[in-house]
Amino acid sequence: MSRQRYGLLGWPVKHSVSPQMQGAGFDAIGIEASYELIPVPPDDVPAKVRELVDAGFRGWNITVPHKGAMMRLVDQIDPAARHAESVNTVVNREGTLHGYSTDGYGLQEATREAFDIPLAGQSFVFWGTGGACRATSIHFALQGAAALTLVNRTRAKAEALAATLRAVAPACDIHVLEPHETDAIRHAFAAAAVIYQCTSVGLKPEDPAAIPVQLIPEDARLMDMIYHPTRLLAEAADHGCQTADGRAMLLYQGARSFSLWTGKEAPIDAMRQGLNQALDAGG
């Protein structure tokens, strides 16, 4: 059988560690495949997709800023991806393109692994309501989370997501807060099974803590979607919280893509090792 081709579309993509993670997965179960970094400027995405189909790619991942655009380029779309307006995985099934969003699954599995917490019936706080929150919170609502609180400095953005969440999952209680509403935030934090940090604050080493740590209960569980150590994680751990970075989310969203492409269970241990090696080498 000829070598299978997969890849990652983004702009830029050069810092991605997905090739090492997916490559380790393919190697572990003996699939001959490549996973290529494919930088594409926004205007060129439709042409690039046609090129990938013509070249026989079996599938690809999509990262910023193309997750929304890819939604309009697939033939069939998973409901969670449609509601999230975000496609991070495409499967090419004999020329028909299927779009999925695996970020929510990634966060779900990371939460199970770090804290042994299921989604159904639980309350969660999402701090920051950009693309990362949108993709994952829709999945949480669809999976039966009881309540979601969205905290964002730009209220209108959080309200827009809240409206979608209420339409998608009427039984899920949705609240919107701004960072200055500290009393309500303390209540939401106290009721939350997990607090998720989903802003871009913390990507740069000199960034401050994204969430004022004095608002967080000492026994809280906190996950930062950023997959490097952040000031928030350090401060929250000092405060007594159980903390986790975004590495496992990255692993499990990739594992779900792997399974969608290959129809096989993802070799998690091998993929984790590939991911850790790439990140520890400075990825």
Ligand code: ATR
């Ligand atoms: P996207 O993920 O949609 O591309 P983004 O611009 O990367 O969006 O921002 C992601 C999240 O980080 C947003 O919730 C954003 O808040 P706003 O909606 O108010 O812009 C948040 N964010 C980015 N910088 C921030 C900062 N300095 N302080 C607080 N929140 C910030």
